[in-house]
Amino acid sequence: MRQIAFFSQKGGCGKTTSCVNIAAALGDMGRRVLAIDLDSNACASRTFGVLEDLENSVAAALLGLRPLADVIIPTAIPNVWLSPGAADLHGLEGAAGIADANRLDNSGRLSPIALKLELERLDPAQFDYILLDCAGGHPFIAHLALLACDEVIIPTGLSVYDLYAATPAMHLILMAREVRGDDKPEFLGFLPNGAGRQGVSERIQSKLDQYALPCLSPIRHSELLKTLAGQHDVLKRFVVLSRRKSAVAASFEQVAREIDSGVADEKPVEVAESVEVDDVMATPISEEGPQAKPLDSDVP
Numbered sequence: 544m545r546q547i548a549f550f551s552q553k554g555g556c557g558k559t560t561s562c563v564n565i566a567a568a569l570g571d572m573g574r575r576v577l578a579i580d581l582d583s584n585a586c587a588s589r590t591f592g593v594l595e596d597l598e599n600s601v602a603a604a605l606l607g608l609r610p611l612a613d614v615i616i617p618t619a620i621p622n623v624w625l626s627p628g629a630a631d632l633h634g635l636e637g638a639a640g641i642a643d644a645n646r647l648d649n650s651g652r653l654s655p656i657a658l659k660l661e662l663e664r665l666d667p668a669q670f671d672y673i674l675l676d677c678a679g680g681h682p683f684i685a686h687l688a689l690l691a692c693d694e695v696i697i698p699t700g701l702s703v704y705d706l707y708a709a710t711p712a713m714h715l716i717l718m719a720r721e722v723r724g725d726d727k728p729e730f731l732g733f734l735p736n737g738a739g740r741q742g743v744s745e746r747i748q749s750k751l752d753q754y755a756l757p758c759l760s761p762i763r764h765s766e767l768l769k770t771l772a773g774q775h776d777v778l779k780r781f782v783v784l785s786r787r788k789s790a791v792a793a794s795f796e797q798v799a800r801e802i803d804s805g806v807a808d809e810k811p812v813e814v815a816e817s818v819e820v821d822d823v824m825a826t827p828i829s830e831e832g833p834q835a836k837p838l839d840s841d842v843p
C-alpha cells in the first residue's frame with residue numbers, strides 16, 4: 544500500500560486536480576485507490592460530488608472520534624474510495640477535548656502523527672494506493688501528511704512564482720525526514736502542471752532541472768478542468784474518464800503509469816539542500832509561457 548502526498552504550500556498549483564485525476568487513472572488501471580481529502584475547503588471531496596460533515600470526514604478520524612476505516616466511502620469513479628474533508632480540518636491543531644492520549648503532543652494538542660497512526664490502523668491489503676490531497680498554506684496539515692506518507696509529489700505551476708515554492712517545500716520534506724529519522728518521505732518528483740502543446744518551456748524546465756531531483760511528465764493545461772469545476776456532473780470532472788482521448792487525459796495517464804512503474808526509484812532521491820531560489824532564478828524568464836499558447840489539450 545503506497546502512500547503518496549500531493550504536497551506544496553503554494554495554493555492553486557494543481558494538488559487537488561492532479562490528486563483526483565491520477566486517482567482515477569490508477570483506478571482505471573485496476574489499482575484500488577483511497578483519496579484522503581486533507582483540505583478544510585474539501586475541494587477534492589466536492590470534485591467527487593461529496594460534501595461531508597465532521598462526523599463522516601477524515602477530521603473525525605484524526606481527532607480519534609471514529610476509525611479512519613469508518614469514514615471511507617466508495618465514489619462514482621471505479622476503484623476509487625474517498626475519505627472526505629470537512630471544514631473542521633481548519634484549526635485542527637488547536638482542537639481540544641481529545642480523549643486518546645496517543646493523539647496528544649507534549650503540550651496537550653493534537654499530535655502531528657495523528658494521521659500516521661490512523662493509516663497504520665488500515666488493512667494494508669485493502670488499497671494499492673493512498674493519495675493525500677494536502678491543503679495549500681496549512682503548515683499543520685502539511686506536517687501531518689509528511690509524517691504519515693511514504694512518498695511525496697510536488698505539483699507546480701509553470702510561472703516564476705510557482706517555482707519559488709519549490710525550495711521551501713523541499714525543506715519541509717527534509718524537516719519531516721529529520722523528525723521521522725527513517726529517510727521518509729521519499730521525493731517522487733515535481734509534477735509540472737499546465738503545460739502547453741510544446742510541454743514545459745525550456746527555461747522553466749531548466750530551472751526545475753537545477754534541483755537535480757526527479758520530475759514527472761507534465762500535465763497539460765485544460766480549459767475543461769477549469770470550466771467544469773463548478774458544475775454538477777461528477778464524471779465529467781475526471782477528464783481521464785470523460786475525455787479519454789484528450790491530451791490532458793493522456794498526460795494524467797502517463798504520470799499514473801510513471802508512479803505505478805516506480806520510475807522514480809531509478810532517479811536520484813537525495814534532496815539538494817543548497818539550491819537557493821534566487822540562484823535558480825538567475826536567468827530571466829520569458830513572458831511567453833505555455834498558457835499563452837492556444838489551448839488544444841482537451842482534444843486528441
Ligand SMILES: Nc1ncnc2c1ncn2[C@@H]1O[C@H](COP(=O)(O)OP(=O)(O)OP(=O)(O)O)[C@@H](O)[C@H]1O
Nearest residue numbers: 554555556557558559560679737763764765768769
Ligand atoms: N492542468 C490544468 N489545466 C487547467 N486548469 C487547471 C489544471 N490544473 C488545475 N487547474 C485549475 O487551477 C485551479 C487550482 O487547481 P487546484 O485546485 O487543483 O490547485 P490546488 O493546489 O489544489 O489548490 P489549493 O492550494 O487551493 O488546494 C483550479 O481552478 C483548477 O481547475
Ligand SMILES: [Mg+2]
Nearest residue numbers: 558559582586
Ligand atoms: Mg487543493
